[in-house]
Amino acid sequence: MAKYNDIKGVLDFIRQGYSNDESPFRFTVSDIVSELNLSETKAKDVIRTINTRARFWRGDFPAGSDGFTVSPQVYDRLTDWFA
Template structure:
């Protein structure tokens, strides 16, 4: 089970990364793990939970993958979560 604070922290990381330039933002599970001081297993679980709402990423969320791309449609699906 993903903790509320971990989920919220990951969403903040994603939203901040996207809003810096307004362009597509890519990140990896390792980026989330490093930014939030989580194990990669916990970070993978957090990203998997976010994916349920984002309905965008596919796969098993490997830690060192090319990255997950966040763009306007993904941000739109995540808006209002925990606000």
């Protein structure tokens, strides 16, 4: 189960990485693992939790891919979470 601090950390990572020119921000589970010092399992659990709420996993990534894209519309939904 994803913990509050882990979710907040990932959301902060997304906020910092998202550019102001509204181009999609791309990241992987590995990026989160290295940036936040989480295990891969915890990072995937946190992404799954955020994903359930924000639905930014579009299903258009190749099978087995751990890449994520945050579009401007989804970013707008995420900006106030645990701010």
